[in-house]
Amino acid sequence: MSKTSARRGMCRLFLAAIVAVAVISPSSGLRADDIALVPGAKIKQAIGGRVRGTIKSETPTEVVVTLGANTVTVPTDQITSIRYDLQSASYQLGESRESAGQLAEAADLYKKAAADTSGRPFPHQAALFREAKVLAELAMLDPGQANAANDKLNQFIRTYPGGRHIAAAREALARLQIQSNDFTGAEATIATLARMPKGGERSAVIRGRLLEKQGKHDEAIAEMDRIIAASPKGSDRQRAARLAKAESLAAVKRFSEAETLLREVIRENPAEDAESQAPAYNTLGDCLRAANRPKDALIAYLHTDLLYSKDREEHPRALAAISTIFRQLKQDGRADEFAQRLKQEYPNSAWTSQRTAESR
Numbered sequence: 549m550s551k552t553s554a555r556r557g558m559c560r561l562f563l564a565a566i567v568a569v570a571v572i573s574p575s576s577g578l579r580a581d582d583i584a585l586v587p588g589a590k591i592k593q594a595i596g597g598r599v600r601g602t603i604k605s606e607t608p609t610e611v612v613v614t615l616g617a618n619t620v621t622v623p624t625d626q627i628t629s630i631r632y633d634l635q636s637a638s639y640q641l642g643e644s645r646e647s648a649g650q651l652a653e654a655a656d657l658y659k660k661a662a663a664d665t666s667g668r669p670f671p672h673q674a675a676l677f678r679e680a681k682v683l684a685e686l687a688m689l690d691p692g693q694a695n696a697a698n699d700k701l702n703q704f705i706r707t708y709p710g711g712r713h714i715a716a717a718r719e720a721l722a723r724l725q726i727q728s729n730d731f732t733g734a735e736a737t738i739a740t741l742a743r744m745p746k747g748g749e750r751s752a753v754i755r756g757r758l759l760e761k762q763g764k765h766d767e768a769i770a771e772m773d774r775i776i777a778a779s780p781k782g783s784d785r786q787r788a789a790r791l792a793k794a795e796s797l798a799a800v801k802r803f804s805e806a807e808t809l810l811r812e813v814i815r816e817n818p819a820e821d822a823e824s825q826a827p828a829y830n831t832l833g834d835c836l837r838a839a840n841r842p843k844d845a846l847i848a849y850l851h852t853d854l855l856y857s858k859d860r861e862e863h864p865r866a867l868a869a870i871s872t873i874f875r876q877l878k879q880d881g882r883a884d885e886f887a888q889r890l891k892q893e894y895p896n897s898a899w900t901s902q903r904t905a906e907s908r
Contacts, residue, residue: 579633579634580600580601580602580633581600581601581602581603581613581630581631581632581633581670582598582599582600582630582631582632583598583599583600583603583611583613583622583627583629583630584597584598584627584628584629584630584631585597585598585599585622585626585627585628586625586626586627586628589626590626591620591622591626592620593615593618593620599613599615599620599622600615601613601614601615601616601620602614602615602633603630603632603670604619606670606673606711606712607624607710607711607712608624608710608711608712608714608715608744608745609623609624609745609746610622610623610624611624611627611630611712624712625746630670630674632665632668632670632671632674634668634671635661635665635671636660636661636664636665636671636675638657638658638660638661638664638675639657639658639661639664639665639671639674639675639678641657642654642655642657642658642661642675642678642682643678645657646678646682648858649858649859649860651682651683651685651686651689651860652686654678654682655679655682655683655686658675658676658678658679658682659675659679661675661678662675662676662679673708673711673712673713674713676704676707676708677704677708677711677713677716677717679700680697680700680701680703680704680717680720681701681716681717681720683696683697683700683701684697684700684701684720684721684723684724685860685861687724687727688723688724688727688861689860689861689864689894689896689897689898690896690897690898691727691728691896691898691901692896693896694724694727694728697724698721698724698725698728701717701720701721701724702721704717705717705718705721714744715741715744715746715747715750718737718740718741718744718747719741719750719751719754721737722734722737722738722741722751722754722758723754723757725737726754726757726758726761729761731758731761731762734754734758735758738751738754738755738758739751741754742755749785752771752774752775752785752789753772753775753785753788753789753792755771756768756771756772756775756789756792756793756796757792759771759796760792760795760796760799763799765796765797765799765800766796766800768792768793768796769793769796769797769800772789772790772792772793772796773793775789776789776790776793782816787813787817787824790809790810790812790813791810791813791827791828791831793809794806794809794810794813794831794832794835795831795834795835797809797835798831798834798835798838798839799838801838803835803836803838803839806835807832807835807836807839810828810831810832810835811832813828814828814829814832819855822855822856822858822859823859825851825852825855825856826852826856826859826862826863826866827859827862829848829849829851829852829856829866830848830849830852830862830865830866830869832845832848833845833846833848833849833852833866833869834869836848837869837873842873842876842877843877845869845873846870846873846874846877849866849869849870849873850866850870852865852866853866853867853870860894863893863894864890864893864894864897864899864900865899867886867887867889867890867893867894867899868890868899868900868902870886871883871884871886871887871890874886
């Protein structure tokens with residue numbers, strides 16, 4: 549054998565050994581579950597804000613991962629997302645469709661992902677949860693989907709009461725029940741959520757929303773004040789509580805306080821953050837309309853339409869309000885334009901039904 553052939557043979561053996569180690573070693577960067585952490589998470593074994601290994605168990609409070617001979621426990625409140633080893637391509641495509649607001653298609657893809665991973669419990673459970681969650685979001689736009697979403701969430705909760713997604717599933721169910729005016733069911737769901745580890749934090753804002761929907765605005769304001777004071781500055785929970793408080797302030801005609809609070813939320817959050825900005829601008833519009841300032845309200849709603857139309861929950865709310873205000877301002881042509889857009893883009897939305905009823 550020539551020296552060149554011998555060197556080639558040794559290189560092939562060396563490369564084969566590297567590949568073999570990479571495939572069997574979770575820490576190699578291949579064939580591993582990938583856990584993305586919240587910024588600033590204090591997990592010693594994390595590299596670049598991630599923990600990569602093999603997930604052995606999941607509970608509502610923690611995920612246990614093996615990294616070679618070591619085991620690490622990651623609190624669920626330190627996790628932003630998990631990408632499972634051999635996760636279905638349908639799951640990733642479902643995430644893309646969900647992000648684009650194509651909820652019905654996303655739900656179908658998550659359902660397929662669940663079927664694809666029936667022998668792998670953690671990605672299977674994640675796909676079932678995402679299907680149920682997306683159906684609940686779809687029901688917020690189309691009330692005709694509420695029963696199917698309610699059944700799917702309840703089925704998931706019964707099947708996985710000790711799983712990682714149980715708190716988020718109960719939260720989604722409570723929001724759906726409030727939207728459907730099932731106040732008794734919402735109260736029971738919120739009470740159960742509050743008894744879960746760290747569930748009190750998740751349930752508090754939802755309870756405030758329930759009080760607001762029931763017309764108990766003074767109680768809702770007091771509840772939101774408590775949450776705002778107890779929440780980290782700039783946190784999602786504090787922002788949600790401030791928005792809910794502003795709605796109740798407007799309901800009891802404390803318009804100036806509501807407007808100040810809402811403009812603070814708008815100013816303090818990034819302009820590109822649709823999840824923060826769209827509901828803030830819409831709530832500001834509601835407040836200004838209630839204060840008999842239709843032109844100022846119109847500007848607020850137009851922000852949502854022009855800048856945050858990808859928010860499929862807030863955008864129809866803005867279109868309906870814009871149409872109503874243009875009608876109020878005797879600009880019937882513009883009112884018809886936005887009413888038509890609402891009907892075309894969101895034919896099954898509760899906002900479309902409400903706007904149609906108002907125009908009769």
